[in-house]
Amino acid sequence: MTLSLDSIPQPPSGALTLETPALAVVDLWKAYGNNQALQGTSFVLNQGERLALLGPNGAGKTTLIRSMCGRVRPDRGQVFLLGKSIRDPDVLLQMGVIPQDLAIYADLTAKQNLECFGQLHGLRSRKLKERVAWALKWIGLEDRANELTKGFSGGMKRRVNIACGVLHRPRILLLDEPTVGVDPQSRQRIFDMLDELNEEGTSIVLTTHHLDEAETRSDRIVIVDHGKVVAEGTIDHLIESTIGTQRQVTIQASGLLVAAPPGLEWDSEKGRFVCWVDNVADELPGILERIQKVGGVVLDLEVHQPNLHDVFLHLTGKELRE
Ligand code: ADP
Numbered sequence: 001m002t003l004s005l006d007s008i009p010q011p012p013s014g015a016l017t018l019e020t021p022a023l024a025v026v027d028l029w030k031a032y033g034n035n036q037a038l039q040g041t042s043f044v045l046n047q048g049e050r051l052a053l054l055g056p057n058g059a060g061k062t063t064l065i066r067s068m069c070g071r072v073r074p075d076r077g078q079v080f081l082l083g084k085s086i087r088d089p090d091v092l093l094q095m096g097v098i099p100q101d102l103a104i105y106a107d108l109t110a111k112q113n114l115e116c117f118g119q120l121h122g123l124r125s126r127k128l129k130e131r132v133a134w135a136l137k138w139i140g141l142e143d144r145a146n147e148l149t150k151g152f153s154g155g156m157k158r159r160v161n162i163a164c165g166v167l168h169r170p171r172i173l174l175l176d177e178p179t180v181g182v183d184p185q186s187r188q189r190i191f192d193m194l195d196e197l198n199e200e201g202t203s204i205v206l207t208t209h210h211l212d213e214a215e216t217r218s219d220r221i222v223i224v225d226h227g228k229v230v231a232e233g234t235i236d237h238l239i240e241s242t243i244g245t246q247r248q249v250t251i252q253a254s255g256l257l258v259a260a261p262p263g264l265e266w267d268s269e270k271g272r273f274v275c276w277v278d279n280v281a282d283e284l285p286g287i288l289e290r291i292q293k294v295g296g297v298v299l300d301l302e303v304h305q306p307n308l309h310d311v312f313l314h315l316t317g318k319e320l321r322e
């Protein structure tokens with residue numbers, strides 16, 4: 001998909017409207033030597049949206065995130081934040097960036113870390129105090145505020161790290177793998193924190209290795225492979241436009257010595273019969289009856305609903321973790 005500059009909604013006056021994308025990535029190219037990391041990547045993050053960026057290892061996600069916040073200079077293409085180029089130095093103040101690697105000081109307390117990052121973002125005196133108090137509450141660490149972060153669990157460190165990137169109230173937040181190395185309970189907590197920010201109007205882009213997070217915690221998904229967007233949309237749209245919505249039924253049966261019963265195929269890899277149905281409740285009784293009629297006894301049966309994992313595998317030919 002190639003997004004042209006003309007296709008980004010821009011009011012004639014240059015004023016911000018609800019239609020102006022929070023972030024527009026337009027035809028980004030970036031090579032490291034002979035290695036073409038980005039090859040014309042384009043997509044839009046709408047205001048108030050939570051967007052998950054998925055792709056196999058090496059697809060270009062980190063380069064993309066770094067280009068979106070001005071930390072990597074693309075060879076070609078542009079990034080607009082609320083209608084303004086990120087080359088404009090004031091524009092980046094509206095953005096918060098949470099890198100993949102923890103970037104907090106182990107020998108400072110949670111509060112000192114927040115004060116330090118708040119100052120880096122230009123916060124001073126009363127404003128700084130207010131925002132640090134807000135952040136400690138937001139991350140649920142008010143009672144541990146004065147402890148050194150080196151004694152914190154992985155999840156607690158991540159929460160401090162995220163808070164450091166949002167003290168200045170960014171309107172757009174980019175997170176590269178915000179839940180890497182944290183337990184499921186902390187993951188849940190981090191997503192609750194992000195949802196709270198989103199409800200207050202922050203637009204969010206995140207990369208993740210957890211397909212379930214992308215499915216349940218984002219409004220839209222962008223799949224990147226070989227430095228290009230290969231698909232984007234809601235989970236329902238992605239399923240419909242790639243593998244279709246039919247459920248796959250796999251059946252293990254004994255007593256069937258000959259060919260598959262009508263309407264079923266033999267999958268030698270699975271060692272089971274398979275068929276696809278639009279409506280499980282309507283179609284399954286007929287399938288079972290056909291097996292019985294030819295002398296088969298059903299031993300096991302599984303219905304598979306197409307999901308993001310199937311879409312991802314279909315589009316990239318790879319597992320997310322490969
Ligand atoms: P992802 O985050 O999806 O794993 P990356 O953006 O890290 O992808 O990498 C995309 C491609 O660019 C990979 O082939 C990677 O090896 C290469 N790459 C990334 N950063 C550098 C760098 N600083 N120098 C050289 N090659 C790099």
